[in-house]
Amino acid sequence: MNSTGMEMAAGTPAPGPSSDQDLRSQLQSSVLSNRTIFSNATLLVSGNSTIIEDHLFLNTAPAQALSGIFVWSALLITCHQIYMHLRSYSMPNEQRYIIRILFIVPIYASDSWLSLLFISNDQYYVYFDSVRDCYEAFVIYNFLSLSFEYLGGESAIMSEIRGKPIQSSCMYGTCCLAGMSYSIGFLRFCKQATLQFCVIKPLMAIITILLQAFGKYHDGDFSVDGGYLYITIIYNFSVSMALYALFLFYFATSDLLRPYEPVLKFLTIKSVIFLSFWQGMLLAILERCGVLPKALYIDGHEVGAGTVAAGWQNFIICIEMFFAAIALRYAFTYTVYQEKKNEVQENVAQMQSISSGLKETISPHDMVQDAIHNFSPAYQQYTQQSTQEVVQPSQNGKAGSGTGQKRPKKNDKLMLITSDDEF
Secondary structure (H helix, E strand, O other), X not given: OOHHHHHHHXXXXXXXXXXXXXXXXXXXXXXXXXXXXXXXXXXXXXXOOOEEEOOOHHHXXXXXXXXXXXXHHHHHHHHHHHHHHHHOXXXXXXXXXHHHHHOHHHHHHHHHHXXXXXXXXXXXXXXXXXXXXXXXXXXXXXXXXXXXXXXXXHHHHHXXXXXXXXXXXXXXXXXXXXXXXXXXXXXXXXXXXXXXXXXXXXXXXXXXXXXXXXXXXXXXXXXXXXXHHHHHHHHXXXXXXXXXXXXXXXHHHHHHHHHHOHHHHHXXXXXXXXXHHHHHHHHHHHHHOOOOOEEEEEXXXXXXXXXXXXXXXXXXXXXXXXXXXXXXXXXXXXXXXXHHHHHOOOOOOOHHHHHHHHHHHHOOHHHHHHHHHHOOOOHHXXXXXXXXXXXXXXXXXXXXXXXXXOOOOOOEEEEEOOXXXXX
């Protein structure tokens, strides 16, 4: 860069609170008149609002290579696990939820890596992240549904907990439920709280894309004129409600779920989804406060506020997904289903069975039907009863493979219950 460019890059502290707009206005004329100078420039705003020319680590080859190593390692681990589940697809009612949960690693990892690679390209990360955001809501629903399936369905759960008083616990947020007892309304609330997240999250992703197209959305921009503040508030409320419902369900059924080792499953899913959200929010606040530098231009491309925070978020997620893949490999092991497959003497899985299992897994039909069921006004008159055999835990504490009896595939029978116990 020549002396004129260097003088501009050194800059002066920006006046007033609207520093981003002022700095961009000052730079615009310089960039237009010196396109050759700024063709590959990266201009950052330091903590004292001074414009500097510097390299951004997130946009360097070492950062992209390091994140790529972790991403591809996570993909290999998880894709192998998904393949083994499909080869041992002996309990579809459980494994379809497990495979959907496992897909969170490839989607999160590849999405974050692509966002990092295109960090300088007109905030493409917003569009990539929308895919990730929609799928994380889907995972929450599948995790709760898997827990229901482990326990045999709603009626089987109600036969164990119905009428029992809800213990008051500040840790699990049940202190306000003292004096109440478990009912079918309790299970309905848990399902509705997770299903609303499946609706709110994709809706917020669509709104984010629209606001981004009109320049009204920037990560970390908490001004009342932008959309980030309102989307964050709505999303925070929705995700907190879903998390609260999962905590309530675990609190009510922890003893019943103990043979299935729910703690590792619960902590892994919550860490991947909920901690990543608050992690991203913290990084956005750090950039807003000046702890992280703000980028005005990356490789000559103008970028919006929050780009550096989003870049660090994607870089960290790329690394975290490697450890998440390892944790999920132990949390949702395929060995118990492999043993079940061997017991019925179906050791060799043909490619046709693998493809049909994958097709069943990616179909959202069951979620749509479950949403209609749980939000139906007639819900209090019935509950779904899973006809799956209840797998008895083995002596080693894991769910046993059971006998070789055949199980009904997808047939659920409806069992009439009294309707006097809404939650």
